[in-house]
Structures are given as structure tokens and as C-alpha cells.
Amino acid sequence: MSATTDTSSEMPGGRFAARHRFQTRYIYIGLLIAFLAFITLFPLGMLVYGSFHTGSPSSPESVVSLDGYRAVFSAGNLEILWNTLYIAGVKSVFSLLIAAFLAWIVARTDTPMRGLLEVLITLPFFIPPILTAMAWSLLGNAQTGPINMLWRSLTGSSEPLIDVYSTGGVIWHMMQYAIPFMFLFLVESFRRMDPSLEEASRMCGASRMRTLRGITLRLMIPVMATVFTLSFIRGMESFESPLFFGTPAGVRVVATEIYNAINQDFTPNYQFATAIAIVVMGLMLLLLLAQRAIIGGRNYQTVSGKGYRPGVMALGRWRWATFAFCLLFFFLSVVLPVGQLFIGSFYKYIGFYDTKFLTLEHYRNVFENRAMWDSVLNTMILGLGGATLTMLLGSMVAYISIRTRWHGRRLIDFMAWLPWLMPGIVLGVGFLWAFAYLPGPITIYGTLWALLLAYIAICMPLGVNAMSTAFVQLSVDLEECSRVHGASFLQTMSRILIALAWPSFAIGWLLCFFVVMRELSASVLLYSVGNEVMSVEMLKLWENGRAEEVCVLSMFMILLVVAFRGIQIFVTARRTKLTQ
Known part of the structure; x- marks a missing residue:
């Protein structure tokens, strides 16, 4: 197989194909580095810039201080x-x-x-x-x-x-x-x-x-x-x-x-x-x-190549x-x-738990409130879109870090993990400055894109970790076989690697969705009127003294949690059964 590959590369068509693959590879790497830099290094750099300048982002009167x-x-x-x-x-x-x-x-x-x-x-x-x-x-x-x-x-x-x-x-x-x-x-x-x-x-x-x-x-x-x-x-x-x-x-x-x-x-x-x-x-x-x-510098190896069962201690009555x-x-x-x-959620006033105060009024108010339904829709759009994009990008980063020796892989891995050092509210401040300095007609702040980019940055380490552990377990032969039969890099990624690592992809996707749904610290800085998510809408209701309606909205969110958590448990159990 290796001889055939070497011979084809010496032919004009083979050299052209190899050069095309080489150029395509670095186009992918360049685009990935550019995007990761935009959601990590750019806001971090603007944080440093903002810490030395007075005034608000993009203020013409800002001076070094x-x-x-x-x-x-x-x-x-x-x-x-x-x-x-x-x-x-x-x-x-x-x-x-x-x-x-x-x-x-x-x-x-x-x-x-x-x-x-x-x-x-x-x-x-x-x-x-x-x-x-x-x-x-x-x-x-x-x-x-x-x-x-x-x-x-x-x-x-x-x-x-x-x-x-x-x-x-x-x-x-x-x-x-x-x-x-x-x-x-x-x-x-x-x-x-x-x-x-x-x-x-x-x-x-x-x-x-x-x-x-x-x-x-x-x-x-x-x-x-x-x-x-x-x-x-x-x-x-x-x-x-x-x-x-x-x-x-x-x-x-x-x-x-x-x-x-x-x-x-x-x-x-x-x-x-x-x-x-x-x-x-x-x-x-x-x-x-x-x-x-x-x-x-210390040795903590606890897993050997020998088969064993974890020791279970009998506690007796304890x-x-x-x-x-x-x-x-x-x-x-x-x-x-x-x-x-x-x-x-069923009482007219929280704290007055008498049967005469039982009511469904708060449920009617929530179901008739357009702003609340808009926040639910925004959360679903951002959750589904953010989790999907994060896992696709995380799969690319994990593949480059684990399965290649490409130049730039260490930089990619570093940028993907950088958000672990940037708390949500810190990342939100960084994006505030970053979006204010975007050139010309590019407008992100005040749109759902601002929240989506922040969520992708926050979830990226989670997505990379989920796919890294999955790719480590896959044989390189599967990938080489796909490439030998003419599949492109993206085809190999989607039809071979991600397909085989699908249980890990699904679990990572669900975890990212949960992170998006619960995120408040970055959301509260980056949302705008009309683009609220559920967590922000509940905070606004609470601050306005509408605690009973918050209880109603929370019931809807908990139902989502239970549903998606059930899906995650099912996928995890199915994965465990398939690998046994």
C-alpha cells in the first residue's frame, strides 16, 4: 500500500493531488486558528487594552491610564x-x-x-x-x-x-x-x-x-x-x-x-x-x-495492563x-x-400557603407573555446551534491535537482551552470591548451572534475534552483506509471518525446544551432588548418582584433539564453496552 502511494505521488497527477491536499490542510488550519483567535485571544487582548484605557469601549475620549x-x-x-x-x-x-x-x-x-x-x-x-x-x-x-x-x-x-x-x-x-x-x-x-x-x-x-x-x-x-x-x-x-x-x-x-x-x-x-x-x-x-x-515529578499510576475488578468494600449495616x-x-x-x-408557582403570593390563595393566574401570565416565549425560543436556538457548532469545532481541534503532527496544533489546543481561565463574566467583558472595536459594517453586539460566540468559547474546552477521549480509542488504520480510497479530510472526519465516536459526540453535545441553558454571567452582559435568554428573563422578573412567575418559568426549564438528562443517560448506557 505504501509503495502504491509513493509511486502515485511521483506522477504529475499524484504530485498535484498531494499539493492540493497540502494546501487544503493549511486552509483548514488557518481558518480554525483565525476563529479560535477571534473568540479567545481577541477578547483577552481587548481586556488588557481596556484595563489601561479610561472611558467605555470605542469611546473617542479614552486615554491611557x-x-x-x-x-x-x-x-x-x-x-x-x-x-x-x-x-x-x-x-x-x-x-x-x-x-x-x-x-x-x-x-x-x-x-x-x-x-x-x-x-x-x-x-x-x-x-x-x-x-x-x-x-x-x-x-x-x-x-x-x-x-x-x-x-x-x-x-x-x-x-x-x-x-x-x-x-x-x-x-x-x-x-x-x-x-x-x-x-x-x-x-x-x-x-x-x-x-x-x-x-x-x-x-x-x-x-x-x-x-x-x-x-x-x-x-x-x-x-x-x-x-x-x-x-x-x-x-x-x-x-x-x-x-x-x-x-x-x-x-x-x-x-x-x-x-x-x-x-x-x-x-x-x-x-x-x-x-x-x-x-x-x-x-x-x-x-x-x-x-x-x-x-x-511523582508517579501515580494505578491502572495496569492486567484485568481486574474494582474492590468493593462490604459495609454491613452501615x-x-x-x-x-x-x-x-x-x-x-x-x-x-x-x-x-x-x-x-400555584400560590398567589409566595409565603402565604393557604388553600384560598391557590391560583393558576401565574401560569396564564407566563403563557400570555410574549417576551418570555421569545426568551425560550432564543435559548433553544442558542442551545441547539451553540452545542452543535461547539462539538463540530471541538472535533476538529481534538483531531488536530491527537491524530496529527501538523504545525500549529499546539497553538490550536492552547486557544481551545484558554476559556477555562476566563470566567463567564470576564469573557463577557472581553467580548464587550472586542465587539466595540470591530471594523466598519460588522455589527455583532446587540444580536444573538454575540451570545452564540460567547457560548461557543465557554463550551469549547468541554467539546474538545469529550472528543479527545473518543479519538484516542480509535485505530489510525480506519482513517488511513478512508484516505486511501479517496475520501477527503472532511469526509473522513464526518463519515468515519465522528460516526464511530458518535456516543461521545452526543454526550458532549448534551453537556454543552446544558451549559448554554444555565449560563447567566456572560449572558447578562451581552444580551440586548429582544434577545434575552431564559436565565436573563428570569433574573429580570425576579428583580421586578414577580417571583411567582419565575417559579412557573423555572418549571418549564426543569422539564427541559429532565428530558435532556434522560436522553444523556440513555446515550451513555447505550455506549457502555456497545463497548462491553
Whole structure:
């Protein structure tokens, strides 16, 4: 086969075909690099530019100044940075402990119904944070919250049991999403660990707890460091929790300061918003370097070439305690908030739960409100389009990074992963500046294209990761056979690689759709009147005191979550069955 290929390349037609393929390849690479640079490097560069210039984007009166950085490093704003680091750190530590315990229960014990528990534990990750934030602001209100009202009626105490409008409330709500996020990574790592390592420890006289501390958890350091870093970054960018629970209590963090500097101040302070965004990205970069220093140079290999089954620990009567602990997490993170939204949608006034106040008026208002239906349509368009484009581009990036030695592949891979360092609200600020400096007739800001580009940038690392793991498992022979029979690069990608990796593509697509549906921090900066998405529309309704209609709209969003989550579980189960 190789001889035939070499001979054909020496013929005039063969040389022309080879030169044509070479030129086409670099056209594809050039276009991909240009697009990735536009959605990552361009907004990042405009962030840096904006941090050194006064005035608003494209303002003719803008001058070079360091006032933004002086403001960031003032005493008051340094406290804001510390609050952000403290909340993200505390949330990540406690979430890691609970997530690791839940993952250990599901993967390494004989707890009943572990398959069902895994689904229930991960469900909070797919529910948009704005929904549970609104629910807990009603549930945990110190004066009128149902939890505190029940507490007072049972104990006669005048003090509330909980108050979500506090630093603790911010951390508690953020943990509800951090725990399932970490669990998704940790549970598979527990399953892949060779039990012979733990068995050797037990044979040498170590107790189960010492084996857990000295062997199991030490071997989990790389994945734990990774998920801690990712969770910390997500904590730094968290917007909904500080907005709902921190702002009323005077707890200020970076995300809400950026939002207030642009949307709430009488004169938008773009320079301060961009300067503090640059500082936050610098802190995240230092965190990544620290993570590499922790795990670098050590050997943590736990998966060998030998066949094995993950060790399952018999808990005896304690298995029902671990089962109850998993259900308790599901109850607190899903049942309580969703139940509050469901009940609230049927009462005329939230907090007055008397049968005489039952009504369907809020449902009628929602179904008759054109703006709400426009937001649903916009969300579906952006979700379907954004998820599809992200996975197609992610497949291209993953292919170039994993299956080729092309020049420029490292740059492509770097740009695709860069958004991990750019929180949603930071990316939104960068796009604000970037769109303002687009030349001539190119108008993106104020259209759905602005939101679509931001969503693609936010979801790109997820799409690349999903397809990279799939392409690694495919034999190169399949691709070479397709090319030998005359298929082009795009034909090979679509008919061979993506077709064989379709389950991973579908799962990645669904995850991207969930990200688009729940995204608020970038959306709240880039939307315009008439182009609202569901998360923005619910925030506007909440701020206007229409909490009951928010409950109705949230029920519609939760139905979407359940439907698409069911599809994802089906696709995942089918993929597992096909690969067995």
C-alpha cells in the first residue's frame, strides 16, 4: 500500500493531488486558528487594552491610564479579592471532602442501588444555578422562609435556623453545584483504581482507614488536585450565589463587582471591570502553576495492563447509613428547591400557603407573555446551534491535537482551552470591548451572534475534552483506509471518525446544551432588548418582584433539564453496552 502511494505521488497527477491536499490542510488550519483567535485571544487582548484605557469601549475620549489597577489594589477592593478567594477556597475544600466520600460510596462499597444514587447525585449539576438560587432565597429567608417558620413553630425559638443571606449562604449554594461537578470526575477514578494496591497494604497489617488514607487517597492526589483547581476557578467566577445571597448581606466578590461596575453604576466603570478581570485571571494562572508543582515529578499510576475488578468494600449495616447520606444530599440539593419552586408557582403570593390563595393566574401570565416565549425560543436556538457548532469545532481541534503532527496544533489546543481561565463574566467583558472595536459594517453586539460566540468559547474546552477521549480509542488504520480510497479530510472526519465516536459526540453535545441553558454571567452582559435568554428573563422578573412567575418559568426549564438528562443517560448506557 505504501509503495502504491509513493509511486502515485511521483506522477504529475499524484504530485498535484498531494499539493492540493497540502494546501487544503493549511486552509483548514488557518481558518480554525483565525476563529479560535477571534473568540479567545481577541477578547483577552481587548481586556488588557481596556484595563489601561479610561472611558467605555470605542469611546473617542479614552486615554491611557492606570486608574483601574489603582482602584483594584485599594484597601476596599483588596478585601473583595480576599472575599472571593476565601469563599472559593472554603467551598472547594468542603465540596471535595463530600464529593470524594460520595464517589467512594458509589464506586467502592456495597451500598444499595448505587446506579440510581449516581444519577441522583449528579442531577444538581444540570439544574441551572439561578433556579436553585431563587428557591433557596425563599426557603432560607430568615423571616418568611418555610424552613425557619417550621423551626419556630416546632421549637418556639425567635431566632432563625438558617439565614441564606450571608457568607455561609453563598458557600452553601455554591457547594450544591461543586459537589456533583467533582463527583463526576472522582467516581470514575475510584472505579479505575487497581485494588491489588490496597490489598497489599492490608496484607502488610494496615487497617482499612490507614489504607484509605495512605494508599487510596494518596493515589487520588492528581485527580483531586485537578478537580479542586477546576472547582476553585468555578468558585472565582460564580455569579448567581453571590448575587442572590451575598449582595443583600453586603458580601462583595469579584463577579458581582464587575456586574455592578458595568450594569448598576450610574456611569459604567469599564476600566475597573477589565482591570479586576485581568487580576483574577492572573490569580487563576498562579493556581494552575501551583497545581502542577504539587503533582509534578511523582508517579501515580494505578491502572495496569492486567484485568481486574474494582474492590468493593462490604459495609454491613452501615451500607444503609451511606445510602441515607446520598439521599440526604439529593433531598437538600434537588427535592427542597424544586419543591419550593413547584409549590410557589400555584400560590398567589409566595409565603402565604393557604388553600384560598391557590391560583393558576401565574401560569396564564407566563403563557400570555410574549417576551418570555421569545426568551425560550432564543435559548433553544442558542442551545441547539451553540452545542452543535461547539462539538463540530471541538472535533476538529481534538483531531488536530491527537491524530496529527501538523504545525500549529499546539497553538490550536492552547486557544481551545484558554476559556477555562476566563470566567463567564470576564469573557463577557472581553467580548464587550472586542465587539466595540470591530471594523466598519460588522455589527455583532446587540444580536444573538454575540451570545452564540460567547457560548461557543465557554463550551469549547468541554467539546474538545469529550472528543479527545473518543479519538484516542480509535485505530489510525480506519482513517488511513478512508484516505486511501479517496475520501477527503472532511469526509473522513464526518463519515468515519465522528460516526464511530458518535456516543461521545452526543454526550458532549448534551453537556454543552446544558451549559448554554444555565449560563447567566456572560449572558447578562451581552444580551440586548429582544434577545434575552431564559436565565436573563428570569433574573429580570425576579428583580421586578414577580417571583411567582419565575417559579412557573423555572418549571418549564426543569422539564427541559429532565428530558435532556434522560436522553444523556440513555446515550451513555447505550455506549457502555456497545463497548462491553
